[in-house]
Amino acid sequence: MDPKAVKKLLKPLKLRDELAFFIGVCNLICDTWVLARCPEDFWLVHAVKTPVLFFIRYFDYRRAATHYYLLDFCYEANALFACYCIYGLGCGVVGLPKLPGFDTDNPRIFKVVFAWVTGPLSWGLALNRNSLVFHSLDMTTNLFIHATPCLAVWAIRWHADRVLDKWQFLPRVCEPSSPSPIYCDATAYELLVLPLLVYILIWQVPYYLVMFKVAAKRIEKRNYDTVYLYMLRTIKPLAAIVKAAGSWGPLVYMFIHALGCSLCMLLSFIWWRSYWAHTIFLASMVALAVWNGSTYYFEVFAEKYSKTIYEELMRQGFTIELNPDAPPTNAEKTINEVISRPPRPPKPPANDASTPSMTTTEGTNESLGADVLSDLDTETSARAMNQLRKRLSKQLSTDSVKAALQATRESLAKPVGE
Numbered sequence: 001m002d003p004k005a006v007k008k009l010l011k012p013l014k015l016r017d018e019l020a021f022f023i024g025v026c027n028l029i030c031d032t033w034v035l036a037r038c039p040e041d042f043w044l045v046h047a048v049k050t051p052v053l054f055f056i057r058y059f060d061y062r063r064a065a066t067h068y069y070l071l072d073f074c075y076e077a078n079a080l081f082a083c084y085c086i087y088g089l090g091c092g093v094v095g096l097p098k099l100p101g102f103d104t105d106n107p108r109i110f111k112v113v114f115a116w117v118t119g120p121l122s123w124g125l126a127l128n129r130n131s132l133v134f135h136s137l138d139m140t141t142n143l144f145i146h147a148t149p150c151l152a153v154w155a156i157r158w159h160a161d162r163v164l165d166k167w168q169f170l171p172r173v174c175e176p177s178s179p180s181p182i183y184c185d186a187t188a189y190e191l192l193v194l195p196l197l198v199y200i201l202i203w204q205v206p207y208y209l210v211m212f213k214v215a216a217k218r219i220e221k222r223n224y225d226t227v228y229l230y231m232l233r234t235i236k237p238l239a240a241i242v243k244a245a246g247s248w249g250p251l252v253y254m255f256i257h258a259l260g261c262s263l264c265m266l267l268s269f270i271w272w273r274s275y276w277a278h279t280i281f282l283a284s285m286v287a288l289a290v291w292n293g294s295t296y297y298f299e300v301f302a303e304k305y306s307k308t309i310y311e312e313l314m315r316q317g318f319t320i321e322l323n324p325d326a327p328p329t330n331a332e333k334t335i336n337e338v339i340s341r342p343p344r345p346p347k348p349p350a351n352d353a354s355t356p357s358m359t360t361t362e363g364t365n366e367s368l369g370a371d372v373l374s375d376l377d378t379e380t381s382a383r384a385m386n387q388l389r390k391r392l393s394k395q396l397s398t399d400s401v402k403a404a405l406q407a408t409r410e411s412l413a414k415p416v417g418e
Helices: 003-037 039-063 067-071 073-093 108-127 137-158 160-166 188-214 216-221 227-234 236-244 246-266 268-273 275-315 330-340 359-372 378-392 398-413
Strands: none
Touching: 003 039, 003 137, 039 067, 039 073, 039 137, 039 160, 067 073, 067 188, 073 108, 073 137, 073 188, 108 137, 108 188, 108 246, 108 268, 108 275, 137 160, 137 275, 188 216, 188 246, 188 268, 227 236, 227 246, 236 246, 246 268, 268 275
């Protein structure tokens, strides 16, 4: 193998990943600088990035048949917070008419946003295993959804005096009668009851009607994946409770979701009243994302990148000799286990004994695919499993699992827009 030819062949691939990594690091540096130097302006970062990333994510998820994920509460809370910021900017700069209740002297609007963001969104970062991975737009967007609103709310809450001096049209953090624009208290009604009522009216009721009434048959017919279906597949106790509830299962799921959000909002009282508690909590969540990213790079990405280079060389016709004495990697062990595991015998339908059933083998292959894709974060893993499930519907034998897994991982490795 000619080293110069290999180097020339891999140059575009290397340049693409280097550019993505460069942009990711620059984005982190810029966000850190704005938060440290101009915290009163950090809400603009969220307002500008949200429409762009959500627009890209819609087309990305639409191709993967997971676009109903975008109706989840995390996306709804982000969209409403971005509208809150953009509309306030429009009222102050363009002179848009103010909607009823959107009053600059009314701090309850911000307190609802604060409870949502420091509650379900911040804890969602840990539950979804969000990771700081610079070169992956998908994983960067997942982290943005849960981390950036938390940083923006922190900046507005604890730098409210600077925000009011520069952006007088944004709603206040404290009441005008408060002796300080920062240090004021919040009641249980403002940080729990009102946010929960708005959560039910703006998100939970419309979500239930769309997912379980209006679009239920369409989702089932077209095999679309949703957060509800993903949660039932991955959380066995939840699936058992919903199944035991029978036709009331969706309502039970919505009640459990509301209960979880309420418990997360209870902690908002601590973050509202203590600067250091809020700062330490936020720093811990960011550190967790960095740790997840380091784990991904050193345990997953290095092996995945080597595999990508190997496949590209093979596609171009190069002959690669592998050392048979070298110990197999974790991915090779998993693939070998998948290929060597015998499939279950298919059960023929009652009306035609000659036609094999695809249910048993497909279910077996899908569980094997879950093992191989377990290194991804929650949303990416769900999207990968949905793609794998669609491929396996036409591939009945276990011998084809390797090809299906390889095609799924390659599709995930491609940047959005390719």
